[in-house]
Amino acid sequence: MSNKFANLYTEPSGIRDVMAGPWHDIRVDVIEPGAQLEFDSTSLEHSCFVIDGSAELINGDGQHFDLTAKSAFSIPSGGTATVTASEPTRILHIEMSLPH
Numbered sequence: 001m002s003n004k005f006a007n008l009y010t011e012p013s014g015i016r017d018v019m020a021g022p023w024h025d026i027r028v029d030v031i032e033p034g035a036q037l038e039f040d041s042t043s044l045e046h047s048c049f050v051i052d053g054s055a056e057l058i059n060g061d062g063q064h065f066d067l068t069a070k071s072a073f074s075i076p077s078g079g080t081a082t083v084t085a086s087e088p089t090r091i092l093h094i095e096m097s098l099p100h
Contacts, residue, residue, distance in 0.1 A: 024095040031055060031085035039081040044095045046075040053089025058082050 007013055015023045024044050028051065031037050039046045050071040057065040057073060060080035065073070067083065075081050077098055083091070 022097045022099075024097045026092070026094045029091045029093045031083065031089045031091065033085050033087050035085055037083045037085075037091070039075045039079070039083070041075045041077050041079045041098075043098060045077055045098060047094045047096070048073055048083075049092040051090040051092055053085060053087050055083050055085040055089045058084075 009028060011027065013026050015026045029037060031053070050067050050069055052069045054069075055067045057067055058081065059065070059075075067073070067089075073081075083089075
C-alpha cells in the first residue's frame with residue numbers, strides 16, 4: 001500500500017506524484033475581499049469549488065456569475081475568467097494539463 005498523498009495547503013501539492021491522470025496541481029486558494037484571481041486556460045484547464053465565502057466571476061465573454069459556498073466552475077481550454085472576492089473566500093483549485 002502506498003503512503004503517497006497530496007497536501008492541498010502546500011506548494012506544490014505533489015498531486016502528480018500521486019495521480020496518473022492529467023493533474024498539474026490541486027490547492028486551496030484564499031482570496032481576500034476585493035482581491036482577484038485570474039484564470040487563463042492556455043496551457044492548463046481549471047476546475048474550482050467554492051469552499052466558503054462569496055465572489056463574482058466574469059468569464060472571457062463578459063458574463064457575470066455570483067459564486068457562493070458549494071458553487072463550482074470550470075475554465076476549459078482557451079477560456080479566461082476573473083474571480084473577485086466580496087468577502088474572504090476559499091476555493092479548491094484543480095489544474096489539469098492539456099495535451100501537447
